[in-house]
Amino acid sequence: MGLSVRCVVVVGGVWYRGRGRAFDVLGFRFFRDKTILRKRNVLAISRQARRISKAKSVTPHMARSMMSRMGSLKHCHSRNYYIKNIKPLISVRKLKEVISIEDRKRNHAAVAV
Numbered sequence: 001m002g003l004s005v006r007c008v009v010v011v012g013g014v015w016y017r018g019r020g021r022a023f024d025v026l027g028f029r030f031f032r033d034k035t036i037l038r039k040r041n042v043l044a045i046s047r048q049a050r051r052i053s054k055a056k057s058v059t060p061h062m063a064r065s066m067m068s069r070m071g072s073l074k075h076c077h078s079r080n081y082y083i084k085n086i087k088p089l090i091s092v093r094k095l096k097e098v099i100s101i102e103d104r105k106r107n108h109a110a111v112a113v
Contacts, residue, residue: 028076035076045069046085053089060102063095 022031029036037045048066052058070092073082 027072037072037076037078041069041072042081045073049086049089052095058095058098060098063098063102066090067092067095067099 022029024030024038027038027041029038048062048069052062052066055062070086073086
C-alpha cells in the first residue's frame with residue numbers, strides 16, 4: 001500500500017487541495033515542500049536592484065520600494081537567489097539609512113515637506 005500525502009491550505013477562506021502540482025496565489029507559488037515567488041515578481045526585483053545599483057544617488061522612494069520587495073523574499077525559499085542576484089548589487093544597510101534620514105527630515109520639519 002502506498003501512502004498518499006495531501007496538502008490542504010486555506011488562503012482567504014478558500015481551501016486548496018494539492019498532491020503534486022503547485023498552486024499560484026498572492027504572488028507566490030506553493031508546493032508541498034517549498035514556496036517560491038512568481039517569475040514576474042522575481043524579474044521585477046532583479047530589475048529594480050540593477051536600477052538602484054546604477055543610480056548615482058538612491059531616492060527615498062526607490063529605497064522604500066526595494067525594501068518592500070525584499071519583504072516578499074523573506075516569506076519564501078529564496079536565500080540562494082538573494083545571495084546570487086541581489087546582495088552583490090545593493091546594500092540593505094544603505095537603503096535603510098536613506099529611509100531613516102528621510103524620515104528624520106519629515107518628522108522634524110516645521111512645515112510638512
